[in-house]
Amino acid sequence: MNGKTLRLQLDQGLAMSIVLASAFALWKLMCIITMSNSPMVVVLSGSMEPAFQRGDILFLWNREQFLDVGDIVVYKTSVKEVPIVHRIVREHIVPEKTKKSKRKARKNSQNRRKTHKTTKKLTQKILTKGDNNNRDDLPLYPYGQNYLDRKKDILGCVKGYFPKVGYITILITENKYFKYAMMGFIAVSALFSDE
Amino acid sequence: MAKKVNLNSAVALRNECDQHLSPAFSRLGYKESFMLKDIKLIIGYLCVAFAGLMYYAEKKYKNDFNNGQYVFYTEVLVVLFFGFQFIWYLFGKYVVKTTKYVGIKGAKTLKVSTHLKSKTQPVYYIDVDLDGTIDQEQIELTKVFRETGFIDFKIFSDKLIGIVSKMEKNA
Numbered sequence: 001m002n003g004k005t006l007r008l009q010l011d012q013g014l015a016m017s018i019v020l021a022s023a024f025a026l027w028k029l030m031c032i033i034t035m036s037n038s039p040m041v042v043v044l045s046g047s048m049e050p051a052f053q054r055g056d057i058l059f060l061w062n063r064e065q066f067l068d069v070g071d072i073v074v075y076k077t078s079v080k081e082v083p084i085v086h087r088i089v090r091e092h093i094v095p096e097k098t099k100k101s102k103r104k105a106r107k108n109s110q111n112r113r114k115t116h117k118t119t120k121k122l123t124q125k126i127l128t129k130g131d132n133n134n135r136d137d138l139p140l141y142p143y144g145q146n147y148l149d150r151k152k153d154i155l156g157c158v159k160g161y162f163p164k165v166g167y168i169t170i171l172i173t174e175n176k177y178f179k180y181a182m183m184g185f186i187a188v189s190a191l192f193s194d195e
Numbered sequence: 196m197a198k199k200v201n202l203n204s205a206v207a208l209r210n211e212c213d214q215h216l217s218p219a220f221s222r223l224g225y226k227e228s229f230m231l232k233d234i235k236l237i238i239g240y241l242c243v244a245f246a247g248l249m250y251y252a253e254k255k256y257k258n259d260f261n262n263g264q265y266v267f268y269t270e271v272l273v274v275l276f277f278g279f280q281f282i283w284y285l286f287g288k289y290v291v292k293t294t295k296y297v298g299i300k301g302a303k304t305l306k307v308s309t310h311l312k313s314k315t316q317p318v319y320y321i322d323v324d325l326d327g328t329i330d331q332e333q334i335e336l337t338k339v340f341r342e343t344g345f346i347d348f349k350i351f352s353d354k355l356i357g358i359v360s361k362m363e364k365n366a
Contacts, residue, residue, distance in 0.1 A: 007232055014239045021246035025276045028249050032270055037258045151261055
């Protein structure tokens with residue numbers, strides 16, 4: 001293989017890689033801007049009807065420290081792999097319990113002395129409910145957890161949406177024939193492209 | 196080296212001619228320089244490497260945006276990726292442009308750019324830059340390809356050699 005052929009193949013490889021790399025980097029840029037590890041989600045169920053329908057794409061924002069009752073949030077817990085989109089019905093702002101403060105509090109409670117370094121960090125506990133559901137989301141949370149933690153469980157607050165556009169994602173995930181048809185279409189269009 | 200091309204596709208004819216620029220100019224003693232191509236490849240693959248590092252960081256830190264270190268690394272890699280991609284784009288647009296061949300013979304540098312004005316017109320436009328002197332010529336692709344679909348290398352290279360030899364004499 002001579003130098004020219006090698007460069008040609010590297011060029012072709014680069015053309016394909018840069019497309020994938022750019023898509024991934026753009027996703028990461030959106031993650032950084034929104035401070036959410038999933039800045040866009042697709043609604044998979046009808047639990048938030050009539051506000052959001054199945055197939056709607058939601059845009060999330062996660063830079064606010066505290067959220068309000070009435071905000072629509074996307075959250076994920078250890079028992080549910082799929083993110084859930086529901087509305088906040090109750091929230092509490094409480095002091096954050098760190099390991100350091102817990103250890104100190106235990107020590108000080110034994111000596112019945114107040115620690116001169118109190119934890120000033122606050123966190124928010126949130127209870128959610130789907131608009132189209134009869135009751136709140138407590139059965140969806142992990143056993144023993146009565147509220148969601150703002151920092152650990154919330155992926156972001158919904159700031160905007162595109163109706164129905166995400167249905168293609170649902171079809172690709174749920175319908176294997178549609179997935180193969182899409183791949184076939186992309187392959188055929190690549191074959192018939194001029195360049 | 197020559198391959199059969201679709202005579203109805205001006206783009207395919209152009210690409211085949213571009214492939215034969217190097218052997219044509221080597222008849223005049225020019226050795227092809229890959230410096231521009233190599234620089235563009237290096238910048239491009241650096242961008243891909245940054246994206247790879249982003250992926251690695253995502254797997255290592257489990258995509259946890261509460262981790263300040265992970266957020267910092269991702270921010271730096273995103274900035275580096277888009278910065279280098281912008282440089283890659285500018286390099287391709289303003290330095291490489293439509294240059295298809297760069298040849299060196301002693302102290303002389305020959306740069307050849309080619310393009311088609313229209314995908315329906317089989318006319319091959321060549322801009323030859325010999326040490327700053329630019330000449331624009333055109334070749335009718337129907338005259339350098341045989342009916343079988345293969346390039347007639349002798350006719351093609353003779354036309355190119357004629358263009359460059361004339362420039363070398365006038366220089």
